[in-house]
Amino acid sequence: MKVRILVSFSIVVLLLIFLLQGVGIYRAYCDHVKETQAILDDCFEQSFVEGIGGQVNSLPLAVGTVTHMNFMPYSMYLSKKMKESKNEMTLYFAQQTSVILQKVYHAEELPLVTLDTLLTCKLQKKSVEGKITIRKFKTETGEDLEFTQPYASAGIGVFTSRRAFINKEKGIAVEAVLQTPFLWGIRKILLLFLGTSLALGIVVFAFVKQIRSINFQHHNIEEQRNSFYTLAERMKSPVTDLLSDIPGSEWSRIEEQSVRLLNGTEQTLLKAKLEAQKEKKKYFSLKVLPLIALLSALVLLLIWTGYLYQDNRKKMAQVVNDCFDNMFYNETIRRMKLYRQINGYYLEKAEKSDTMIFSPYYERQRLALNAFMREKKIALVATHVHVGTEDIREKSEISDNAYYGYNNQNAIDTYSKVPIPFSLHYADSLFIQFLEEHRMPTDAGIRMCRYPSEELMIYTGNPFPGILDLRTNMIALNKDSTVFIEGVVSSTTKHIFSSIWYLLVPLGILFLFVCVCVIFQIHLLYMQYRLKQFQKDFTYAMVHDMKSPLNSILMGAHSLASGKLANKPEKEQKYKQVMTEECEHLLALSDRVLLLTQLDKGHLQLNIEEVPLCPLIDDLTAKILLKAGKKIEFNTLYHRCETVYADAFCLREVLSNLLDNAIKYSRDEVKIDIICESEKGFSKIKICDNGLGIPVKDLARIFNRFERSVAAARSSKGGATGFGLGLNYVQQVMLAHEGRVEVESEEGRFSEFTLYFPVRE
The missing domain is CATH 3.30.565.10 (Histidine kinase-like ATPase, C-terminal domain)
Structure with a gap:
């Protein structure tokens, strides 16, 4: 096997894998940028609306006072953007409220620190890292009026939210600038990618070293074979002489010739032993290094796949929870409408109500509204009520939709003359609708259970969620939290893998490459073992089939030359017979080698x-x-x-x-x-x-x-x-x-x- 071919092939495969992985990581980065921008815009809008709502609640008015109405022109109401986004209308109303608070109630502009605190809290809930800066500026000139801390207006990892007017008449707006850490969001993927690449690089390097070692072993074995061939060929003539000297009892000459042949054999053996010892340490290191690298690569691949799955499952759970909270909020809006119908809280009956207080500004707006309504220039009206600062749930622990949903539910349970129950089937259709809008699996349902026993009361969809099914956060349906609902979404694994296929495909190819490397490593280790075993067997055969016969001849010649067997003819004859047989054995070996050499050269x-x-x-x-x-x-x-x-x-x-x-x-x-x-x-x-x-x-x-x-x-x-x-x-x-x-x-x-x-x- 040529090292150059292996290196070239490995480099091409690794470059292809890295290219595919790079494309996948780039796409993941682009998706991450879009996702971060969308989260920043959404959280900023919610923070602005919540901040303005906090200003309304902090007014020195009695709880339940209707402070003002917001108007939306018919043309804007029909705009596509307004139709598609509830937040667009809410943000539009909040910007109107900001101006009204300043002009009518002489409130200060929304403090940037308040907006910064609210936004930071929301981004932390969404697991978004980075430094937040709230910037107030003039829209006409772009001149900075105030900012919470120094910021970079542009660059990699810098995101700017959409703007919101705190005083549109003066052209004063605010926006948020988010500076995320370098490569935030894909750092773990890059670290795993680099770690896996390093491990595979070590594997390829070790393979190259192993193949070079094997080629070197082959070269040594070939030299050993050639030495053996040369030794066997040179042995034929001296052994023939030994065989002819035995009947003449030329023991001294036999002994001298045996020593020379034995020395030649010893030199060949010594060279083989030295080469074997030299390769022993290399063999161990080249065996351990790629095995460790391959094991590391496999572990990193498993960690990588697990991380991608868990990270995207976490993101999916966040989206599903948002859909579930949005469903809860909208279902409480349905109940709130029924509550208003039952309790007579239509706008045209508002003056007859004895449970609400109306500010003078609201009264002026209402009178003006009647004239506008006749001309149909107003499409939508929203009222703002001072509700105080008491929360039914800790705001920091739940989403905005869940928070406002709880407030609506609390108001209904507290003030409604008749109970207005939660509609499971209406909620289920809403939940599936929101899941479809966010491209989530629609194989979903809602479970209503008792707390804390989790006794199932009623349900839609799958009543018993599996291990891989996604369960939302629980939402209580009464003040004492004895009854709760939760959403269940099935087929999550398929959705998760389909959403990150561009990262999983290179990972799959990488896994196959590692498997091929494992098989190749086993093959290399087997080859190294075979070569090592061959050298061991070859050395042993040389000792037994060449050195041992020569030793026998030498010892026999020495014993016969000493004269110790002069009076023992039978023993002397036996020694001669053994020496003759050993010479014939060596001659047969030599003849066989010569014959094979002739066959190889085509000279036979x-x-x-x-x-x-x-x-x-x-x-x-x-x-x-x-x-x-x-x-x-x-x-x-x-x-x-x-x-x-x-x-x-x-x-x-x-x-x-x-x-x-x-x-x-x-x-x-x-x-x-x-x-x-x-x-x-x-x-x-x-x-x-x-x-x-x-x-x-x-x-x-x-x-x-x-x-x-x-x-x-x-x-x-x-x-x-x-x-x-x-x-x-x-x-x-x-x-x-x-x-x-x-x-x-x-x-x-x-x-x-x-x-x-x-x-x-």
Whole structure:
């Protein structure tokens, strides 16, 4: 795997993810700006109306005094903006009231500090952070007349509310300037984004380092292989000399030659061990770093998703609560109209009422109104009543709509001659209407319950809200709060996710990228483990198959040269036999390496001839039975196949290798079936054993060079040794014969290798 390709691919994917995430964050920022501006305008208008209402209530008049009327011209009443917004009309009336208070009742202008306090409180309820400045200015010139504190008129994070006239005749207005902290509202998203990006950057960096380490390991292993090839090739001639020196008892020369060969083997082993030790620390650090980074990225993604869900659920709950409070206020307006009808409080009957006090200014307005009404120049009239400063609820704990709704409800319950009950079905239709206007889910209802038992009385919609359903704040329907209502909105999760899809899509891609990284990390760790295991097995095989035979030869030569065995001919003969066998083992290994080298280079010349199978197989099995330390049973069957066209030497090596493996990877009792048969242009030789078998996952790679099945670790001797060249040698030889080798195996039961030799006409 090329590091450059991985780095390029990772950078492209990360840039794509960051681009999508950047677009999502930008859109979230734009939505946040619009939302903040709308909240500021709404809260400022409410604060202005409430401030003017407070001035009316602070007049030195008796409670219940009607102070004045506000008028709205017919043309303005029909304007689209006025139709769509109740607050527009309320603000318009409040601006009229401000002028009347100053001209008629000689009140001071609305103090900016009062407006600042009211607005700050409302913005805090909406979770809006920032510094508030109330500015009074002349509309014609824009000249500042007064402001509560220094402010920046424009810039990123600076919001200016719509203006409200405190004296339109003089052109004096006020507005609020909100200076929010840098990137307020999306700071947490940015922090999570940067944290996730950093974690993924570390992951990619660690992957690059890992791949470089793997490539370096591959390079070291290739060097180790080449060193082994060179050592094996150079060993052939000296070992042949050793073999010829044994009958002549040239022990000193044998000992000297063994030392030289052993030193060469030691140098190759030492180099491999040093490289393995060097890679050990890197392997640990490269394994831990990406795992920590990936875990951090996954945790951050979960936190990110949870934060987005909770933040938008909180915003949704705020909107739903506003809709519910607005419903309550409008439902009390309905009851207030019924209350006025029942108690005779129509405008034309107002002078007959003995429960209200009318100021002289109101009387003058009423007389003037009658003349205007005849000409139909007035479309709407609103009266303002001095109600004192007593609140039915703590104003700071509830919304404006809930506050005024409670006041209306309290007035109805206190002064109405007959009870006017709360209409659940009218409230339900209002609630759903307001939800539709704010693009909220309309799968909603209202529950009326007893407090504190929460015993359900009547309801619309779903009576039993689920965990994911949204429940509004409770609103009491009587003074002792024993009965309350609450709204329930279902299908909130779908709405929340659909409202932030532009942030969730990049998060989903990011999550998939992290999952791919996890899979890739597992693959890299497996590769590193395989390479480490290969180096370990290769070193062990060199010790066992090269160093140990040389040590045996050296020790035998030293013992025989010392003369200690001069009077022990049987023991001396045994030592010579062992030394001869070890030399033959080394020569076989060297021949196999040379043959594979020739195959790789295409230099192998095969001597294809018709080879009788029976004498060859009988000779091999007889020699195996003489040397075997296990109980072995051979069963041979020839079915119209007594000969094959092959190189006799290579065929002998291939069969010897397969039979050796069958014995090596088996239990203490071995049963081997050798079946020779013809089939569709091929001569087949099957070698089937009852050994340990080969795992399915190993079947695809057992013919790779330097690969050994895990069965090696479970052989009857506690671990079979070797370089893993045998089966690769078998495959290469069969390919050179234009044939093939196939294997079937079941772990723990059997292995069956089949050699296919083409039949020549």
